[in-house]
Amino acid sequence: xxPNNNVSVHSxxxxxxxxxxxxxxxxALFFASPVAYLFLATFAAITLFIFFWxxxxxxxxxxxxxxxxxxxxxxxxxxxxxxxxxxWSDERRSGTLEYILTQAVPLWHFVVGKFLGCxxxxxxxxxxxxxxxxxxxxxxxxxxxxxxxxxxxAILLGAAYLSIGLFASxxxxxxxxxxxxxxxxxxxxxxxxxxxxxxxxxNQFGEWLRxxxxxxxxxxxxxxxxxMRDLYYYISIAGVFLVLNTYxxxxxxxxxxxxxxxxxxxxxxTALLALNALGANIxxxxxxxxxMDVTHGNQYSISESTKGYLNQLQEPLLVRGYFSAKTHPxxxxxxxxxxxxxxxxxxxxxxxxxxxxxxxxxxPELEKEANQKFGIQPVPFQVADRYQSSxxxxxxxxxxxxxxxxxxxxxxxxxxxxxxxxxxINVQLRNPEHDLTRAIKKVLHSYQAGGNLxxxxxxxxxxxxxxxxxxKLPSQLAEFKQQVTSVLDSTKSQADGRLKVNVIDPDSNAxxxxxxxxxxxFMPMATSLFSNERFYFYMTLSNGEQVVxxxxxxxxxxxxxxxxxxxxxxxxxxxTKTVALVTPSNAPASPYMGYGQGGARFSRLEAFIGSELxxxxxxxxxxxxxxxxxxxxxxxxxxxxxxxxxxxxxxxMKGGTVIAATSPFSANLSKRSLSMQxxxxxxxxxxxHYGLSVDxxxxxxxxxxxxxxxxxxxxxxxxxxxxxxxxxxxFVDVRGEGLNGDNLISAELPQLxxxxxxxxVVNQEKQNERTVTELLRSSNKSWVSQSLSVVxxxxxxxxxxxxxxxxxxSFALGVLSEGRFDSYFAGKNSPLLESKPEAETExxxxxxxxxxxxxxxxxxxxxxxxxETARIILVSSNDFLRDEVLQLVSNAQRTEYLNPLQFAANAxxxxxxxxxxxxxxxxxxxxxxxxxxxxxxxxxxxYFNYGLAAFALAxxxxxxxxxxxxxxxxxxxxxxx
Numbered sequence: 001x002x003p004n005n006n007v008s009v010h011s012x013x014x015x016x017x018x019x020x021x022x023x024x025x026x027x028a029l030f031f032a033s034p035v036a037y038l039f040l041a042t043f044a045a046i047t048l049f050i051f052f053w054x055x056x057x058x059x060x061x062x063x064x065x066x067x068x069x070x071x072x073x074x075x076x077x078x079x080x081x082x083x084x085x086x087x088w089s090d091e092r093r094s095g096t097l098e099y100i101l102t103q104a105v106p107l108w109h110f111v112v113g114k115f116l117g118c119x120x121x122x123x124x125x126x127x128x129x130x131x132x133x134x135x136x137x138x139x140x141x142x143x144x145x146x147x148x149x150x151x152x153x154a155i156l157l158g159a160a161y162l163s164i165g166l167f168a169s170x171x172x173x174x175x176x177x178x179x180x181x182x183x184x185x186x187x188x189x190x191x192x193x194x195x196x197x198x199x200x201x202x203n204q205f206g207e208w209l210r211x212x213x214x215x216x217x218x219x220x221x222x223x224x225x226x227x228m229r230d231l232y233y234y235i236s237i238a239g240v241f242l243v244l245n246t247y248x249x250x251x252x253x254x255x256x257x258x259x260x261x262x263x264x265x266x267x268x269x270t271a272l273l274a275l276n277a278l279g280a281n282i283x284x285x286x287x288x289x290x291x292m293d294v295t296h297g298n299q300y301s302i303s304e305s306t307k308g309y310l311n312q313l314q315e316p317l318l319v320r321g322y323f324s325a326k327t328h329p330x331x332x333x334x335x336x337x338x339x340x341x342x343x344x345x346x347x348x349x350x351x352x353x354x355x356x357x358x359x360x361x362x363x364p365e366l367e368k369e370a371n372q373k374f375g376i377q378p379v380p381f382q383v384a385d386r387y388q389s390s391x392x393x394x395x396x397x398x399x400x401x402x403x404x405x406x407x408x409x410x411x412x413x414x415x416x417x418x419x420x421x422x423x424x425i426n427v428q429l430r431n432p433e434h435d436l437t438r439a440i441k442k443v444l445h446s447y448q449a450g451g452n453l454x455x456x457x458x459x460x461x462x463x464x465x466x467x468x469x470x471x472k473l474p475s476q477l478a479e480f481k482q483q484v485t486s487v488l489d490s491t492k493s494q495a496d497g498r499l500k501v502n503v504i505d506p507d508s509n510a511x512x513x514x515x516x517x518x519x520x521x522f523m524p525m526a527t528s529l530f531s532n533e534r535f536y537f538y539m540t541l542s543n544g545e546q547v548v549x550x551x552x553x554x555x556x557x558x559x560x561x562x563x564x565x566x567x568x569x570x571x572x573x574x575x576t577k578t579v580a581l582v583t584p585s586n587a588p589a590s591p592y593m594g595y596g597q598g599g600a601r602f603s604r605l606e607a608f609i610g611s612e613l614x615x616x617x618x619x620x621x622x623x624x625x626x627x628x629x630x631x632x633x634x635x636x637x638x639x640x641x642x643x644x645x646x647x648x649x650x651x652x653m654k655g656g657t658v659i660a661a662t663s664p665f666s667a668n669l670s671k672r673s674l675s676m677q678x679x680x681x682x683x684x685x686x687x688x689h690y691g692l693s694v695d696x697x698x699x700x701x702x703x704x705x706x707x708x709x710x711x712x713x714x715x716x717x718x719x720x721x722x723x724x725x726x727x728x729x730x731f732v733d734v735r736g737e738g739l740n741g742d743n744l745i746s747a748e749l750p751q752l753x754x755x756x757x758x759x760x761v762v763n764q765e766k767q768n769e770r771t772v773t774e775l776l777r778s779s780n781k782s783w784v785s786q787s788l789s790v791v792x793x794x795x796x797x798x799x800x801x802x803x804x805x806x807x808x809x810s811f812a813l814g815v816l817s818e819g820r821f822d823s824y825f826a827g828k829n830s831p832l833l834e835s836k837p838e839a840e841t842e843x844x845x846x847x848x849x850x851x852x853x854x855x856x857x858x859x860x861x862x863x864x865x866x867x868e869t870a871r872i873i874l875v876s877s878n879d880f881l882r883d884e885v886l887q888l889v890s891n892a893q894r895t896e897y898l899n900p901l902q903f904a905a906n907a908x909x910x911x912x913x914x915x916x917x918x919x920x921x922x923x924x925x926x927x928x929x930x931x932x933x934x935x936x937x938x939x940x941x942x943y944f945n946y947g948l949a950a951f952a953l954a955x956x957x958x959x960x961x962x963x964x965x966x967x968x969x970x971x972x973x974x975x976x977x
Contacts, residue, residue: 018105018109018110018113019109019112019113019116020113020116021113022109022110022113022114022117023113023114023116023117023120024117025117026087026113026114026117026118026121027117027120027121030117030121039082040124040125040128043075043079043125043128044125044128044129046075047068047075047128047129047132050067050068050070050071050075051065051067051068051132064136064142064143064146065132065133065136065142065146065147065150066146066222068129068132068133068150069150069153069154069218069222072150072153072154072157072218073157073190073214073215073218074190074215076122076154076157076158076161076186077161077183077186077187077190078183079122079125079158079161080118080122080158080161080162080164080165080182080186081161081165081168081178081179081182081183081186082179083118083121083122083162083165084114084118084162084165084166084168084169084178084182085165085168085169085175085176085178085179085182086169086175086178087114087118087166087169088114088166088169088170088178088245089169089172089173089174089175089177089178090175092170092172092173093173093174097252100249101249101252101253107246107249107250107253108242108246110249111166111242111245111246111249112242114166115159115162115163115166115242118162118165118166119155119158119159119162122155122158122159122162123155126151126154126155126158133147141735141736141750141751143224143295143296145224145293145294145295145296146222146223146224146294146295148294149221149222149223149224149225149226149294150221150222152221152226153217153218153221153222153230154218156221156231156234156235156238157214157217157218157234159234159235159238160186160189160214160234160237160238160241161182161186161214162238163237163238163239163240163241163242163245164182164185164186164189164237164241165178165182165186166241166242166245167185167241167242167244167245167248168181168182168185169182170245170248170249171248186214189212189213189214189237190213190214190215191213192209192212192213193209193210193211193212193213193214193215193216193217194213194215194216197209210333210336211233214234214237216333217230217233217234219333223295224293224294224295225291225292225293225294225295226291226292226294227290227291227292228290228291229290229291232280236277236278236280237277239273239277240273240274240277243270243273243274244270244274247267247270302344302345302347302348302433303433305437306345306348306433306436306437306440307348309437309440309441309444310345310348310349310350310352310353310440312444313349313352313353313402313444315352315402315403316352316353316354317349317352317353317354317400317401317402317440317443317444318354318355318356318399318400318401318402319342319345319346319353319354319355319356319398319399319400319436320355320356320357320358320398320399320401321338321339321342321355321356321357321358321397321398321399322358322359322360322370322376322395322396322397322398322399323335323338323339323357323358323359323395323396324359324360324361324378324393324394324395324396325359325361325362326361326394327381327394327395327396328381328394330427331381331394331396331415331427334396334415334427334428334429335396337429337432338398338414338429338432339357341432341433341436342355342357342398342436343355345436358370359395360376360378360395361394361395370395370397370399374399374406374408375408376395376397376399376408376410378393378394378395379393379394379395379396379410379411380393381393381394396410396411396414396415397409397410397411398414398436398439400436400439400440400443401443402440402443402444402447403443403447404447405442405443405444405446405447406443407439407440407442407443409435409436409439413430413435414429414430414432414435415427415428415429415430416428416429416430416896438611438612442576445576454494454495454496454498454499454568457498457543457568457571457572458571459543459544459571460497460498460499460500460543461495461498461499461500461541461542461543461568461571462499462500462502462541462542462543462544463488463499463500463501463502463539463540463541464502464504464539464540464541464542465484465488465501465502465503465504465538465539466504466505466506466512466516466522466536466537466538466539466540467481467503467504467505467536467537467538467539468505468506468507468535468536468537469505469507469508472507472533472534472535473535473537474535476555477535477537477555480552480555480556480560481537483556483557483560484539484560486557487557487560487561487564488501488564491564505536506522506536507535507536513536516538517864517865518865519865519867520538520540520547520549520863520865520866520867521653521822521823521826521862521863521864521865521866522536522538522861522863522864523861523862523863523864524536525537525861526829526833537552537861538861538863539552541564541567541568541570541571543571546570546571546655546869547655547867547869548567548570548571548654548655549654549655549863550563550564550567550627551563551624551625551627551654559627562627562628563627563628566578566627566628567627570630576612576613576614577613577614577630577631577912578613578614578615578616578626578628578629578630578631579609579613579614579615579616579629579630579631579632579633579908580616580618580625580626580628580629580631580632580633581602581605581606581609581615581616581617581618581633581635582617582618582620582632582633582634582635582637583600583601583602583617583635583636584600584635584636584637584638600635600636600666600878600879600882600883600884601882601883601884602635602636602881602882602883603883604881604883604886604901605635605881605883605901605904608898608901608902608904608905609633609901609904609905609908612905612909613908613912614628616628616629618632620640620643620644620647620648621643621644622643622647623643623644623646623647623831623832624647624650625647625648625650625651625656629651629656630656630912631656631657631659631908631911631912632648632651632656632657632658632659633659633660633904633908634648634658634659634660634661634662634681634683635661635881635882636661636662636666636679636681636878636879636881636882637660637662637681637682637683638679638680638681638682639680639681639682640681640682640683641682642831643831643832644682645682645683645686645824646825646830646831646832648683648686649686649823649824649825650823650825650862650863652821652866652870652872653821653823653863653864653865653866653870654863654866654870655866655867655868655869655870656870656871657870657871657872657873657911658871658872658873659873659904659907659908659911660681660683660687660872660873660874660875661875661877661878661880661881661904662679662681662683662694662874662875662876662878663679663694663756663757663758663876663877663878664678664679664680664694664695664696664758665677665678665679665698665756665758665788665878666678666679666756666878666879667755667756667790667878667879667885669884669885669888674790674791674792675788675790675791676698676756676788676789676790677788679878685824686824687872687874688763689766689824690766690770690817690821690824690872691762691763691764691765691766691767691770691772691817692760692761692762692763692815692817692872692874693760693761693763694758694759694760694761694874694876695758695759695760695761695784696758696786697758697759697784697785697786698730698756698757698758698784698785698786698787698790699730699732699757699758699759699778699782699783699784699811699813700729700730700732700782700783700784700785700802700804701729701732701733701778701779701781701782702729702779702781702782703732703733703735703778703779703781704727704728704729704730704731704732704733705728705731705733705753705889705892706725706726706727706728706731706892707725707726707727707728707731707792707888707892708724708725708726708888708891708892709724709725709726709792725892726792728792729802730755730756730790730802731753731754731755731889732753732754732755732757732778732782732813733751733752733753734751734752734753734754734776734777734778734813735750735751735752737777738776738777738778738779738810739751739752739775739776740773740774740775740776743773743775743816743910744906744910745775745816745873745903745906745907745910746775746776746814746903746906749899749902749903749906750899751899752776752880752899752900752903753880753889753897753899753900754776754813754814754875754876754877754880754900755877755879755880755885755889756790756877756878756879757778757813757875757876757877757880758876758877759784759811759812759813759876760811760812760813760814760815760874760876761812762812762815762817767817767819768819768820768822769819769820769868770817770818770819770820770821771817771818771819772815772816772817773815773816773817773818774812774814774815774816775814775815775816775873775875776812776813776814776875777810777811777812777813777814778810778811778813779810780808780809780810781808782808782809782810782811783804783805783806783807783808783809784806784811785805785806787805812876813875813876813877814873814874814875814876815873815874816871816872816873816874817871817872817873817874818868818870818871818872819868819870820865820866820867820868820870821865821866821870821872822864822865823862823863823864823865823866825862825864826862826864826865827864828862829862830861830862871911873907873911875903880900881900881901881904886898886900886901
C-alpha cells in the first residue's frame, strides 16, 4: 500500500528509527508539492503586510520588531492548523491508519514523528522572518534579547498549537473538519486571556484568565523575560495533547480487543497527566524567581542599585498597590506586571519589605484611608465600544511607606501613553523600577533626616576656618567671626565628636597661606579697590576626600547656619540635593503647533529634574550662587554681565559642577515662521579661558530627526491641513558611536536630537591638570554652515534641499571637562568691589574714605583655584532643552520625546554621584528610534530583498531536489513493475 500523502511503513522499520523516518517523510512530502511554497510565501507576505502596514513600522520610528510578534499568536493558529489538518485525517480516509495500528511499533513513535516534522516546517516558516530583525539591527540599535525571546515564544506556542492540531486531525477523516476544530480549540485558548475577555471581569479573575491564555503568556515572553512558568505552560499543553493524540489512536486498537484492565490504566494515566499538568501550572504560579531577563540592561529585573537601597532598611517597608478590579482595558494588562515587580521587591528585601494589594472599591475603610491620609483618588477613564460609552473611576496607584514618611506613585507617574492615532494608542509602564526605587529612596532618606543631622553622615568632618586676626578684619567681619564661633560651638555639641573645628590664621603662617593658595586658590581679600589692607576669611568643610567651601552671603548668623547645614548635607546620604537653574527671561507665549514665541521656556526641564531633586531659580545678579545649590545648570544663558560670570566662576572654584547649554545661535519660533538669530551668552571668554570654545557655525548632519511642517491640501474643494515630515539636517540625530558608551551620562541613551548645534573646539594646551571627555558627536558625514537661513527646504525630488558647503567631518557637540581649574578672575579684582569715581576719591579725605568703606563694606574675595572635583559639562545648543523644541520633536515622533531631559538629568545625577538611580533609569530606555524614514526605507528594502531572495532561492533549490528524488523513485518502481 503506497498512498501519495501519508506515511508508508515497512515491516523492517525498527522502533529506534521510527520517529525520525516519519518526520523526514512528512517534510519530504510537504516540499514535494508546489502548494508548500505557495503556503510559505503567503505566510511571509501576511507577516510583511502586518509589519509594515498593519503596525506602521516606519511611522512608529522605533527600532524593534514588536510588530512581528504582536500578531504571531493569531497567525500561528491558522498556520499550525493548516500544517496538521491532513496528517491523521488522510491516514484515516485512505485506510492506511489500520495498517499503522497493526504495527508492533508503539503509536507514540508515529505521533512524535509527525509532530517533529511539523516543528521543522514551523521553524522554516519562522526563519523566513529573520531578514526583518537583521535589517532592523542594521538600521538602528536593536535589542536582540526580546527578539531571541520572541522566537522562543513562537516555537513553543507553535508546538502547543501543533499538538492541538494533531489531536483534532486524529479525530476525523475530513481535512476541513480537522482545520476548523484545531482553529477553534487554539483560538479558544488564545481568547481566554485576551483583553477583550478579561476586561469584563475583575483584576483577580482576569489575572487567572491571562494565566490560561496562550496570547497573554506569549506577550510576557516577547517583552524579554523568559519565565519558567511560561515555558512550562506551553510544554504542558503540547505534552497533554500529544498524549491525548496517542490515547485516541490506542482506542482504535482496542476496538477489536474489548475492554481490558490496561485500557483503564491508559485512561487513568491520561487523566492524571492532564490534571498534574494543570496543577503544576497553578503551583508554579506562586514562584516568581525562575526567570531570566534577556533585555539590554535587564530592564525587567531588580538591579543591584535597588538592592543597595533595600539593604539600608532598618524597619519594615510597606509597598501597597491600589488596583481596581474594573479599570480601563488598556490598563488591565499592566496590573499583573506591577504586581510581579512589587513581588520582586519583597523577595529582594529579605523580609524587610511587606507588600499588599488592595481593591479600594471593595474595601471602604482602606479607600477612606487612601483618600484622606495619602491623598489617593480614583482616576476617571472613558470606556467605549460600538454601542455605548461610559466613565469608569478606578485606582492605579502604589503607596510606599517607611515609618511616618510616605510617597504615592499615581497613574501619571507610572504610565506612558503613546498615541500614533486616535485608534492606535499604546499604553505601557514607563520605568516602574526607577519610579519605585526613587520613592523608596525618598522615604528612606526623609526618615533618616528626621533625627540628628550627623546621623546621616558616614565619616568624621573637619571644619577649617582660615581667618585673620580680629585687628586685621573689618568691623563687620570681626562681629561675624564671633557669630561663626558661636554657631560652631553649638554644632559641635550636636555632632557628638563627629565634627572637629580648626581655626587657622594664614597671616601668621606663610606655609599655610601658600598651601591654601595653591590648593584652593584662597588669596588675601581687600575691603575696596584702593585699600592696602589684606585679610583672610575662608571656611571649608571636608571629610578627608572631598572639600566643600562654606559661602558667606549677608554676614548674619542665620545665613551662616543655613550654609553650614547645606555643607554638612553634602556629606550626608539622607537629603535631597538642590539644583540651581538659570534660564533667560521669558516672553509671552503664542501657540504655533505647541511652540512658544519669543523667549525660550524650560518648564519641562525644571519639572523633570524637580521630580527627584530640589530645583531653585537662581538669580546671579548679586554675583553669587545660593549656598544651598549643589549643582548649577545654565540653560541658554543670555548676556551675562561680569558679576554673573563671576558667580558662575566662583561656584566652579568651590568644586561645583557647571552644566551649560549654550551656542552662538538661537532659534526664533514664532507663528508661521522660523528664523535663526545671533545669541550672546556672556560666557564666551570664560569658556575660552578653560580651553573650550564654540564655533560661530551651525552643524548639519544627514543623520537627523525629521521636522514636522503643516501643509495645506485641496481635496474635493476642501482645504485640509496635514503634517508632513521633512528631512532636516539641523536636527542632528546623535546615536551609536556618537554617544559616549563609557560614561553613564550618555551610555544608555538610545539617541539624542541636538537642534541647531555648533562645533565645540577643545584647546588641549589649556587643559593642564584636567581631563576632557567627549559625550556627544555628530556623524562623520556632517558639515557646517554660517548661513542663518534654516527654514526646512525640499528639492524638486522631494528630498532635503540642504547641500554640503564644506568638507564633511564629525564634530563634537557635548564635552565634559573635570579636574583643577585656575579661575578666570585670578589676579583680577573682584567685580563685587564697587569703587567711587576717581575724582571723588581724590577729593575725599583718608578718614572719610575709610569710614565709608566700613559702612559700604561688601564681603568679596576671589578663589583662584578649584579642587579636583570641579567640572564643566558643555552642550553646544541653546535649544535642545527648550519646551517648544521638545514639543516639536514629539510631534515628529508621535510620542513624548524626553531624551534631552534624560541627558540633563543623567548629567545632574552623575555629577552628584548618585549612580544608583542613574543606572536604574538608564535601564528603562528600550524604545530605540530609527534614522530618517528615507534612509531607513532605502537600507531596509535593500537588505531585506537580499535576504528574502537568497532564502527563496535556497527553498526553490531544496524543493527541486526533493521533486527529482520523488520522480526518480517513481521511475525505478515503474521499471521494476
